Structure formats: structure tokens, C-alpha cells
Amino acid sequence: MTERVAILGGGTGGAVLANNLAERLGPEIDAGDVEVTLINDDPDHVYKPVWLYIPFGQREPADGRRPLRDLVDDRIDLTIDRVTAIDTDGKELALRDGAGPLGYDYLVVATGSTLADDEIPGLAAGGHDYYSESGALALRDELLSMTEGHLVLSVVGTPHMCPAAPLEFVFMADDWFRKRGLRDDVEITYTYPIQRVHGNPHIAEWAAPIMDERDINVETFFNAESVDPDAKTITSMEGTDLDYDLLAAIPPHRGVDVVDEAGLGDRGWVDVDKHTLEAEAADDVYALGDAATTGVPKAGSVAHYQAGVLSQRLASEIRGRPATATYDGKTLCFVETGMDAASFVEFDYENPPSPAPPSEKLHWSKLAYNDSYWLTARGLL
Amino acid sequence: MSTIDIEPTDTVDARGAACPGPLMDLIGRVRSASPGDVILLLSDAEQSLTDVSEWVDETDNELVAVDESGDHYGFYVEVA
Numbered sequence: 001m002t003e004r005v006a007i008l009g010g011g012t013g014g015a016v017l018a019n020n021l022a023e024r025l026g027p028e029i030d031a032g033d034v035e036v037t038l039i040n041d042d043p044d045h046v047y048k049p050v051w052l053y054i055p056f057g058q059r060e061p062a063d064g065r066r067p068l069r070d071l072v073d074d075r076i077d078l079t080i081d082r083v084t085a086i087d088t089d090g091k092e093l094a095l096r097d098g099a100g101p102l103g104y105d106y107l108v109v110a111t112g113s114t115l116a117d118d119e120i121p122g123l124a125a126g127g128h129d130y131y132s133e134s135g136a137l138a139l140r141d142e143l144l145s146m147t148e149g150h151l152v153l154s155v156v157g158t159p160h161m162c163p164a165a166p167l168e169f170v171f172m173a174d175d176w177f178r179k180r181g182l183r184d185d186v187e188i189t190y191t192y193p194i195q196r197v198h199g200n201p202h203i204a205e206w207a208a209p210i211m212d213e214r215d216i217n218v219e220t221f222f223n224a225e226s227v228d229p230d231a232k233t234i235t236s237m238e239g240t241d242l243d244y245d246l247l248a249a250i251p252p253h254r255g256v257d258v259v260d261e262a263g264l265g266d267r268g269w270v271d272v273d274k275h276t277l278e279a280e281a282a283d284d285v286y287a288l289g290d291a292a293t294t295g296v297p298k299a300g301s302v303a304h305y306q307a308g309v310l311s312q313r314l315a316s317e318i319r320g321r322p323a324t325a326t327y328d329g330k331t332l333c334f335v336e337t338g339m340d341a342a343s344f345v346e347f348d349y350e351n352p353p354s355p356a357p358p359s360e361k362l363h364w365s366k367l368a369y370n371d372s373y374w375l376t377a378r379g380l381l
Numbered sequence: 382m383s384t385i386d387i388e389p390t391d392t393v394d395a396r397g398a399a400c401p402g403p404l405m406d407l408i409g410r411v412r413s414a415s416p417g418d419v420i421l422l423l424s425d426a427e428q429s430l431t432d433v434s435e436w437v438d439e440t441d442n443e444l445v446a447v448d449e450s451g452d453h454y455g456f457y458v459e460v461a
């Protein structure tokens with residue numbers, strides 16, 4: 001009998017997992033004993049970290065897109081379609097366009113994050129973002145024409161993708177305006193939901209003095225409740241009003257609705273065992289990357305490591321052996337501290353992060369990592 | 382043994398949450414809660430003892446109880 005693995009979502013986690021499985025289970029797939037199907041609703045694979053650079057004119061949306069077919073191994077069946085329902089009892093997925101449901105023996109949910117601007121009144125009309133392709137392009141237009149005024153970066157949604165990206169944005173903006181001789185006329189304010197500048201105390205301790213040194217205003221305990229696009233103010237749950245000329249916000253995030261509808265978790269995030277990545281609510285269902293609630297950041301590096309673990313676990317299950325590989329919380333992030341310097345952090349469930357001193361070398365490492373992504377996702381690097 | 386006799390509306394299990402951390406998880410849940418709901422935050426981070434009460438003080442929400450009896454903390458927050 002053929003064992004069918006369905007991977008729902010062809011982003012970082014799904015694509016890396018598919019390629020890893022093709023490699024690991026190659027002989028079984030060739031023999032027809034195993035079938036791996038990757039389902040994605042876009043024929044392109046989208047690499048989101050590129051978006052951080054778009055507002056500063058340093059990258060284009062096309063730099064973050066490649067046809068998924070070019071990226072995944074030929075042994076993987078690729079289905080470009082949208083999954084509209086997950087039936088974990090009947091073990092099948094309903095497809096929007098395809099004929100008939102798609103059955104599975106093992107399902108991996110890798111549906112990632114989506115933005116939910118509509119949860120904050122006025123945010124869509126009054127704010128900009130670099131957490132979507134269209135948002136990054138619109139923000140670029142605004143930034144390029146900004147020569148004076150108040151730039152506010154507000155972290156609205158929690159949890160959100162790449163916890164480092166808000167810090168990176170203000171560090172880059174500061175440097176960018178400085179180098180263009182405009183910094184004296186552009187005030188920059190960073191707002192954060194809790195009393196530190198970052199959720200992780202070690203990273204907050206590292207970042208706060210840099211912000212101070214570079215005259216970046218900080219508003220902590222600021223959880224945006226509403227935005228008034230006409231008055232250009234953003235108001236927090238804690239009762240603070242801020243005037244802005246340009247608002248760059250990290251919008252609220254959700255996963256996708258099919259997860260809730262299948263009873264796998266809330267707000268589109270799948271409840272999983274943080275070591276085995278097995279869904280708590282259904283058998284033979286796993287989740288990885290942004291879609292899985294493991295308590296670690298929603299980051300591509302996390303999705304990447306988790307894909308390696310899941311590939312080993314699935315191969316063991318399929319071969320009838322006990323699965324022993326577990327995810328230890330490993331997270332890796334390069335953090336841009338300007339237009340040509342970056343830091344680096346690495347941590348896991350047991351060991352806290354300790355940011356490396358910023359350097360030009362780390363900045364080039366980050367860009368090189370992004371460029372070589374197309375090879376690492378294929379499993380070539 | 383805990384002596385707290387409150388039935389939470391919802392529980393946020395943030396044990397092991399390294400980054401961005403338990404308070405952020407709590408705020409996320411409070412946003413989608415209704416007035417009067419009690420959210421129970423489970424955390425094993427020492428930092429939560431100060432984080433949670435400091436944030437609650439900044440808002441109209443209320444920290445109705447803290448359970449320190451087990452190997453992790455339980456914070457009961459009533460949403461305003």
C-alpha cells in the first residue's frame with residue numbers, strides 16, 4: 001500500500017520539508033511505496049525576508065519569488081490549489097478547484113501567517129507595512145518622498161513574524177535618513193507592547209542602548225487600539241496618543257481559518273507538542289513553522305529546522321520504526337543594525353540568546369544567507 | 382496545591398515561550414477577549430512576575446490572582 005504524505009503550504013517550511021523527504025525517502029517514492037504531495041495556493045514560492053529591504057529601495061518583490069516547481073524536487077507531486085477544509089477523521093483535504101478531495105495518511109500543516117489589519121480600526125487606511133509585498137511597495141513610495149516629519153514604527157500584532165524585523169526597520173531607517181542628511185528633520189519613534197523594546201529580555205537589553213544612542217524615541221507598553229487616518233494619530237489600549245506623519249505598523253497576525261474549522265487550534269495556529277510537532281487534537285497530523293504554536297519566534301530559520309526534524313520523524317513512522325528526532329527550539333536570526341551592519345543571535349528552549357557585536361561582516365552574511373536561500377530551500381546547501 | 386478557585390474563560394499556556402514571551406502571548410489573547418473574561422496565563426519565566434503586573438497596572442484590566450504553588454506560575458487576568 002502506498003503511504004500518502006500531504007504537506008499543506010509551500011512556503012519555507014513546506015518546501016524545505018518536501019525536498020528533505022524527497023531526498024530521504026527517494027527509493028520508496030521511486031518504488032511507488034510513498035507519495036508526497038505539496039499543496040500551495042500560489043504557483044510561486046514567496047520568501048518574505050526580502051520585504052524588509054523593499055521600502056529602502058534595495059530589493060524588488062521579484063527577488064523574493066520563484067516558481068515552486070523549480071524549487072521542489074521532481075519526485076514531489078505539486079498541487080496548486082487552495083485547501084478549503086481539513087477532515088482529520090476522514091483524513092482528507094477539500095480543494096477549491098481540484099476534482100474530489102485529496103486523501104492522506106500523514107498531514108503536515110505549514111500554512112504560515114496572514115495579516116489581519118482589520119482587527120485594529122483605521123489601521124488599513126492609516127498605516128503602512130512591510131509584512132506583505134503590496135505593503136512594502138506602498139511603504140517604499142512613502143519613505144522615498146519623506147524628507148521631514150515623524151516616522152512611527154508600531155508593533156501592533158503579537159505574535160508576529162520575525163521578532164527582530166521591527167528593530168531592524170528602525171535601525172535601518174535611522175541610518176538611511178542619516179546618510180541622506182535628513183535625519184535631523186525626521187523624528188523616529190518605535191512602539192512596543194511591553195515594557196521593554198523586545199519580548200526577549202536579552203535582546204531588549206542589547207537593543208535599548210543602541211536606540212538611545214541613535215535618538216530613536218521609544219514608547220513601551222503601547223498596544224495600539226485604533227488609528228485615526230484623518231487626524232494621523234495612533235492610540236493605545238494604555239491610553240497614549242501618538243501623532244505621526246508616516247506610520248509603519250506590524251499588523252496583527254493570524255494563521256488560516258481551515259485550522260480553526262478543523263478544530264486544530266485557535267486563530268489559525270495549530271496546537272502542537274513543542275518537541276515532536278504532533279498536533280494535539282488529531283492523529284497523524286503535524287504542524288511546523290509559523291502555523292505551529294511552539295513558543296519560539298515565527299521565523300524562517302525555525303521552519304527550516306523543524307522541517308528537518310519532521311522529515312526524520314515521518315520517515316521513521318513510514319518505515320515502522322520509532323521516531324526519535326525532536327525539535328529543541330533552535331532559532332537563528334541575523335539582525336540588521338543599520339544599512340551596512342548586523343548582529344546575530346542563536347538560541348533554543350534551554351539557552352537564551354546573546355546578540356553578537358554588530359559588524360559589516362554579519363550584514364553581508366545576512367544578505368548572503370538571503371541570496372543563498374534558493375539553494376538551501378532546495379537542500380543543496 | 383493551589384487554593385485558587387477561579388474558573389478561567391481561557392488559558393494561555395506560555396510555558397517555555399522564549400521569545401517574544403509570555404506577556405506578549407497574554408496581550409494577544411486579551412485583545413480578542415470580551416469584558417469580564419478571565420484569562421489564565423501559565424508561564425515558567427521568572428520575569429513574568431514583574432512583566433504581567435506592570436502591564437496590567439498600565440491598563441484597566443485586573444490581575445485577580447497569582448498561583449505560585451506549582452512548578453510554573455498561573456496569572457489570572459480579568460479583562461476590562
Ligand SMILES: Cc1cc2nc3c(=O)[nH]c(=O)nc-3n(C[C@H](O)[C@H](O)[C@H](O)COP(=O)(O)OP(=O)(O)OC[C@H]3O[C@@H](n4cnc5c(N)ncnc54)[C@H](O)[C@@H]3O)c2cc1C
Pocket residue numbers: 008009010011012013014039040041042046047048049050051052081082083084110111112113130131132161162165256258288289290291298299300301302303332333334
Ligand atoms: C518582513 C519580514 C522579514 C522576515 N525576516 C526573516 C529573517 O530574517 N529570518 C527568518 O528566519 N525569518 C524571517 N521572516 C519570517 C519568515 O518569513 C517566516 O517565519 C516563514 O516564511 C515561515 O515559513 P512557513 O513555511 O511557516 O510559512 P510561509 O512561508 O508563510 O508559507 C505558508 C504557505 O502556505 C500557503 N497556504 C496557506 N494556506 C493555504 C491553503 N489553505 N491552501 C493552500 N496553500 C495555503 C501560503 O500561500 C504560503 O505559501 C520574515 C518575515 C517578514 C514578513
